[in-house]
Amino acid sequence: MPNHLQVNSEIGTLREVLVHRPGPELENITPDTMKDLLFDDVPFLKIAQQEHNQFTALLKQHHVKPIYIERLLKEILCNEDVKTGFIQDYLAQFALDPVQIQTTAAYLQTLPAADLATTVYAGLRSETVELPEDYHQPFVLPPLPNAYFTRDPQATIGNGVTINPMTFAARKPESFIFSWIVDHHPRFRNTTTWLQPTLPTHLEGGDELVLNQNTLALGISERTTHAAALTLAEHLFNDPASTFEMVIAIHIPHNHAMMHLDTVFTMVNRDQFTIFPGIMDQDYQLNIEIFRPNGKGGVKIKQAHHLQPVLKEALGLSEIDLIETGGGDAIIAPREQWNDGSNNLAIAPGEVITYDRNYRSIQLMRSHGLTVHEIPSSELARGRGGARCMSQPLWRDDI
Numbered sequence: 411m412p413n414h415l416q417v418n419s420e421i422g423t424l425r426e427v428l429v430h431r432p433g434p435e436l437e438n439i440t441p442d443t444m445k446d447l448l449f450d451d452v453p454f455l456k457i458a459q460q461e462h463n464q465f466t467a468l469l470k471q472h473h474v475k476p477i478y479i480e481r482l483l484k485e486i487l488c489n490e491d492v493k494t495g496f497i498q499d500y501l502a503q504f505a506l507d508p509v510q511i512q513t514t515a516a517y518l519q520t521l522p523a524a525d526l527a528t529t530v531y532a533g534l535r536s537e538t539v540e541l542p543e544d545y546h547q548p549f550v551l552p553p554l555p556n557a558y559f560t561r562d563p564q565a566t567i568g569n570g571v572t573i574n575p576m577t578f579a580a581r582k583p584e585s586f587i588f589s590w591i592v593d594h595h596p597r598f599r600n601t602t603t604w605l606q607p608t609l610p611t612h613l614e615g616g617d618e619l620v621l622n623q624n625t626l627a628l629g630i631s632e633r634t635t636h637a638a639a640l641t642l643a644e645h646l647f648n649d650p651a652s653t654f655e656m657v658i659a660i661h662i663p664h665n666h667a668m669m670h671l672d673t674v675f676t677m678v679n680r681d682q683f684t685i686f687p688g689i690m691d692q693d694y695q696l697n698i699e700i701f702r703p704n705g706k707g708g709v710k711i712k713q714a715h716h717l718q719p720v721l722k723e724a725l726g727l728s729e730i731d732l733i734e735t736g737g738g739d740a741i742i743a744p745r746e747q748w749n750d751g752s753n754n755l756a757i758a759p760g761e762v763i764t765y766d767r768n769y770r771s772i773q774l775m776r777s778h779g780l781t782v783h784e785i786p787s788s789e790l791a792r793g794r795g796g797a798r799c800m801s802q803p804l805w806r807d808d809i
């Protein structure tokens with residue numbers, strides 16, 4: 411089994427993937443907090459867990475090892491010094507006064523490592539801790555219901571990771587947790603970090619697609635700024651440990667339905683991609699910028715408007731097959747995109763996992779020769795992410 415990191419493509423045979431099984435945090439979403447927590451509904455936890463179990467069972471059947479991030483957190487918290495430091499730093503992220511911090515830290519310190527890890531994800535109800543009476547919030551630690559979308563707070567690129575500066579408060583603690591795991595878990599010893607969560611702008615993993623060992627595609631989206639994309643490109647171009655020489659920055663609409671590039675565009679084979687046609691205009695154009703090193707430590711930028719020639723050049727191919735979500739139909743395509751019909755996880759070249767509900771997109775992928783494995787999605791889809799969002803590859807075989 412591999413013991414470090416290797417992701418030089420979106421499609422190489424997947425061996426190891428970071429996941430999070432949805433837990434009590436989903437039951438800490440209410441209609442009042444749903445929007446801030448980036449959910450469109452309150453999922454039924456029991457069914458969400460069953461669906462997620464089917465996802466991980468399918469991964470295992472295909473010899474992909476799921477690594478549970480909550481387990482990595484528990485393992486680092488078994489060290490008492492790490493536990494004390496983590497509690498202090500974790501609490502410092504939230505609007506708590508010194509007395510509230512002290513009282514909550516004292517409570518968290520009493521929890522065994524496994525319970526502490528569960529509490530960090532689930533959130534901590536105020537009445538569990540004896541806080542001064544002037545604290546009126548329902549939670550002293552917020553729930554992290556988006557944690558099952560492991561794709562976003564962290565991303566593997568080549569042999570290193572980005573620990574991502576997240577856009578919304580609801581997801582910032584997830585990057586914080588991963589930075590502690592990288593610093594303290596032996597699985598990540600000597601990991602190269604391309605980007606830190608302290609960057610004063612934002613970039614998320616759903617916008618990071620590794621096309622090959624030289625080329626990264628980045629969404630410029632609701633969640634990833636142009637400035638952050640340039641910063642990441644500069645780091646990758648200048649770090650001797652990196653093999654990346656080109657970043658294809660793809661501008662997509664800024665809205666909740668298409669929050670990341672991988673909600674509208676995924677690589678599924680050496681020469682095949684799924685794409686939501688709504689990101690292009692009627693002439694199939696969109697705004698693309700190609701970043702390359704300028705030879706002086708910076709980035710030079712070339713504009714482009716058509717995806718196919720850009721992808722052909724980057725991948726050295728004469729043809730590219732763009733498979734349109736829902737066949738490009740005016741009703742089916744947006745419906746299936748909303749339920750993550752464009753968000754496919756390749757487990758090998760030409761072999762993907764996707765949500766069962768997007769049956770028109772599934773038919774189409776099969777008719778284009780892809781092998782498609784379906785997973786149930788009635789509750790998981792309520793968080794607005796699919797199979798790619800629920801997985802962060804740590805190791806893919808090179809192709």
Ligand SMILES: NC(=O)NCCC[C@H](N)C(=O)O
Binds near residue numbers: 617794
């Ligand atoms: N890569 C992805 O598109 N992830 C889905 C994230 C959904 C989550 N509710 C969010 O808004 O961040």
